[in-house]
Amino acid sequence: MAEHFxxxxxxVIIPLISFLITGLFGGKMKPIVSGxxxxxxxxxxxxxxxxxxxxxxxLYGKTDEIFQKIVATDYLWLRFSDTLHVNLGVLIDPISxxxxxxxxxxxxxxxxxxxxxxxxxxxxxxxxxxxxxFSFSMLGLVVxxxxxxxxxxxxxxxxxxYLLIGYYYEKPSAVAASKKAFIVTRFAxxxxxxxxxxxxxxxxxxxxxxxxxNNAAITQGSGIAFMGLSTITWSLIFIFMGGAGKSAxxxxxxxxxxxxxxxxxxSALIHAATMVVAGVYLVARLFPVxxxxxxxxxxxxxxxGGFTSLFAAxxxxxxxxxxxxxxxxxxxxxxxxxxxxxxxxxxxEEGLGYLASMFHLFTHAMFKALLFLGAGAVIHxxxxxxxxxxxxxxxxxxxxxxxxxxxxLAIAGIPPFAGFFSKDEILVAAYQHNKLLFFxxxxxxxxxxxxxxxxxxxxxxxxxxxxxxxxxxxxxxxxIPLMLLALASMTVGLIPFGEFVTSDGAELELHTHxxxxxxSVAIAVxxxxxxxxxxxxxxxxxxxxxxxxxxxxKAAYHKFYIDELYLFITKKIIFNNVSTxxxxxxRNVVDATMNGxxxxxxxxxxxxxxLQSGQIxxxxxxxxxxxxxxxxxxxxxxKY
Amino acid sequence: MIENIPLSHIIVVSSIMFxxxxxxxxxxxxxxxxxxxxxxxxxxxxxxxxxxxxxLFPQNIQGHFFALFIIGxxxxxxSVAIAIxxxxxRxxxxxxxxxxxxxxx
Numbered sequence: 001m002a003e004h005f006x007x008x009x010x011x012v013i014i015p016l017i018s019f020l021i022t023g024l025f026g027g028k029m030k031p032i033v034s035g036x037x038x039x040x041x042x043x044x045x046x047x048x049x050x051x052x053x054x055x056x057x058x059l060y061g062k063t064d065e066i067f068q069k070i071v072a073t074d075y076l077w078l079r080f081s082d083t084l085h086v087n088l089g090v091l092i093d094p095i096s097x098x099x100x101x102x103x104x105x106x107x108x109x110x111x112x113x114x115x116x117x118x119x120x121x122x123x124x125x126x127x128x129x130x131x132x133x134f135s136f137s138m139l140g141l142v143v144x145x146x147x148x149x150x151x152x153x154x155x156x157x158x159x160x161x162y163l164l165i166g167y168y169y170e171k172p173s174a175v176a177a178s179k180k181a182f183i184v185t186r187f188a189x190x191x192x193x194x195x196x197x198x199x200x201x202x203x204x205x206x207x208x209x210x211x212x213x214n215n216a217a218i219t220q221g222s223g224i225a226f227m228g229l230s231t232i233t234w235s236l237i238f239i240f241m242g243g244a245g246k247s248a249x250x251x252x253x254x255x256x257x258x259x260x261x262x263x264x265x266x267s268a269l270i271h272a273a274t275m276v277v278a279g280v281y282l283v284a285r286l287f288p289v290x291x292x293x294x295x296x297x298x299x300x301x302x303x304x305g306g307f308t309s310l311f312a313a314x315x316x317x318x319x320x321x322x323x324x325x326x327x328x329x330x331x332x333x334x335x336x337x338x339x340x341x342x343x344x345x346x347x348x349e350e351g352l353g354y355l356a357s358m359f360h361l362f363t364h365a366m367f368k369a370l371l372f373l374g375a376g377a378v379i380h381x382x383x384x385x386x387x388x389x390x391x392x393x394x395x396x397x398x399x400x401x402x403x404x405x406x407x408x409l410a411i412a413g414i415p416p417f418a419g420f421f422s423k424d425e426i427l428v429a430a431y432q433h434n435k436l437l438f439f440x441x442x443x444x445x446x447x448x449x450x451x452x453x454x455x456x457x458x459x460x461x462x463x464x465x466x467x468x469x470x471x472x473x474x475x476x477x478x479x480i481p482l483m484l485l486a487l488a489s490m491t492v493g494l495i496p497f498g499e500f501v502t503s504d505g506a507e508l509e510l511h512t513h514x515x516x517x518x519x520s521v522a523i524a525v526x527x528x529x530x531x532x533x534x535x536x537x538x539x540x541x542x543x544x545x546x547x548x549x550x551x552x553x554k555a556a557y558h559k560f561y562i563d564e565l566y567l568f569i570t571k572k573i574i575f576n577n578v579s580t581x582x583x584x585x586x587r588n589v590v591d592a593t594m595n596g597x598x599x600x601x602x603x604x605x606x607x608x609x610x611l612q613s614g615q616i617x618x619x620x621x622x623x624x625x626x627x628x629x630x631x632x633x634x635x636x637x638x639k640y
Numbered sequence: 641m642i643e644n645i646p647l648s649h650i651i652v653v654s655s656i657m658f659x660x661x662x663x664x665x666x667x668x669x670x671x672x673x674x675x676x677x678x679x680x681x682x683x684x685x686x687x688x689x690x691x692x693x694x695x696l697f698p699q700n701i702q703g704h705f706f707a708l709f710i711i712g713x714x715x716x717x718x719s720v721a722i723a724i725x726x727x728x729x730r731x732x733x734x735x736x737x738x739x740x741x742x743x744x745x
Contacts, residue, residue, distance in 0.1 A: 617666050617668075
């Protein structure tokens with residue numbers, strides 16, 4: 001089977017090549033040329049991904065009605081011993097093919113859009129080089145055949161995210177944001193690495209296929225090891241920590257809102273559609289291990305996801321920076337995906353949550369990228385990030401307005417837009433397994449509709465703001481990706497996802513649960529209507545409500561003081577109680593020992609340097625005297 | 641004629657030459673006289689070589705050859721040494737070895 005997919009490594013390699021070309025020679029070519037090279041490379045990857053998806057899902061993927069995991073390329077990259085070796089390869093299975101489609105689609109749209117959005121920026125070629133680097137890393141991550149390859153690309157994704165957030169490196173806030181993102185995710189990756197080491201130590205393999213073989217409950221390391229949990233559970237919790245860092249789950253989410261300092265297309269690509277779902281993908285990739293060997297770890301995933309989605313949704317209701325609202329909305333939606341994985345079991349009907357999570361990942365990528373690109377078009381027109389500076393933009397930006405509205409309806413879960421179908425499946429899965437999480441998600445669905453339409457009405461309706469110059473619609477190169485993504489947001493929900501992506505590869509028929517569907521649409525409509533009343537026309541209702549909520553509103557507006565808490569913990573507690581003593585020990589013990597040795601050597605040499613007078617005649621004198629002494633010794637004392 | 645002079649006499653002469661050379665090398669404050677002292681040391685050694693060859697192994701000629709080598713090398717060495725001394729003089733306006741200490745710690 002693998003021979004049908006032998007070309008798939010090209011999907012990953014082509015962006016790398018365009019990165020090398022634009023990165024090395026970008027300064028010498030016209031900016032537009034580097035943009036076209038990046039876009040063309042991505043277009044080829046996109047075409048190959050579509051071809052792969054067709055071949056996998058419709059022609060060769062199934063054996064006995066079950067989708068198989070196919071290793072298309074496997075290359076021994078680093079070999080330490082027979083059991084310990086790191087391979088690089090391409091693994092084709094339903095979720096990796098789905099991710100290939102998601103990444104190449106969104107990345108292609110973002111590339112096209114960026115040609116318009118970044119026009120005239122200094123470092124245009126650099127921007128496209130980094131975009132290609134990111135696409136390469138992300139594609140390498142999703143096709144990883146083993147957990148170590150995934151870790152390598154995971155870090156590459158992190159570094160390209162860092163480079164792109166810090167794209168405007170003259171701006172101190174962008175530099176700070178890029179550092180924050182890198183350090184927070186790097187800290188989480190430490191957990192990931194510990195998890196990898198624990199997991200591969202107990203199971204003796206890095207390989208995903210071996211790890212997730214059907215019904216292969218991992219028996220080694222399943223005994224109680226520490227604090228009532230088995231080694232395997234601990235390792236999976238640590239791996240999830242890495243995923244939580246990348247996917248901005250509470251409490252490692254603090255970098256994502258700040259990451260909005262990057263150019264808007266970057267936010268759309270990395271911080272909405274692709275990189276931030278890497279954590280979800282990681283859990284999904286190891287899902288059989290989670291579900292069979294460590295259900296406790298899976299519960300952790302579910303609760304963290306559920307809490308994050310509620311937490312982020314509440315904050316999103318209070319923010320005024322449109323990109324930050326979208327960032328918190330992303331966190332909230334990723335929380336949904338994590339929660340869906342958390343309430344899922346393995347196989348057949350039990351695996352509904354897994355399916356729903358992947359489905360939501362897919363639809364969310366489309367409409368969230370659209371929302372960000374639309375927000376980018378708005379910012380491009382108004383030159384401000386705050387919606388208090390905007391209003392009644394529907395008159396000036398018709399295309400952006402309609403596409404944005406479609407995306408808002410999709411994320412709010414109004415049928416027949418994409419978000420309805422996937423969110424419905426998540427709610428059903430949650431309802432079947434965990435009532436508490438179901439009610440949390442149900443509330444979040446209402447909040448989502450509310451804050452998205454709060455944003456929509458404030459930007460596109462409401463009072464007519466006085467603009468310095470009349471906002472104008474973005475050029476075609478920016479609006480065409482918007483329209484394509486809007487089309488995707490309307491239609492991808494109709495894909496019969498159960499036929500393609502399920503936890504065990506077998507087909508799962510989806511039933512519409514009318515009671516839950518109606519209830520979820522009802523709460524979405526309530527949210528939209530509330531937003532309509534508050535923000536459609538200018539009035540003082542929002543202020544009144546904000547005042548009546550008082551402390552809660554203020555806390556949410558300040559993101560529940562999590563940043564301040566982090567600063568307090570790091571600056572006051574860690575710096576004072578840990579770092580200062582360590583620094584003292586370093587200066588006064590470690591350094592002092594070294595300095596003492598150096599001082600003694602120096603002092604001694606100062607004292608005895610007179611012997612080395614540098615006078616040739618002294619040396620000759622001493623030499624001759626020595627010869628005399630030796631001669632006398634030989635003559636009189638050593639008579640043989 | 642030479643048969644009447646015992647070997648010890650020649651050795652005494654060469655020893656005196658040698659120690660004059662050593663003394664001059666250690667005490668003189670002028671690179672040229674130090675160079676001359678080294679010539680004395682070399683000549684003392686050459687004299688010894690010739691004398692021992694003549695008295696102890698008259699049938700061999702290696703000692704004579706070595707003496708010739710020493711003379712030749714001494715000439716070459718003298719020319720190099722004088723060149724160095726001139727270069728030093730150009731740089732320091734001085735050929736007192738005690739005052740040439742710029743490279744000292």
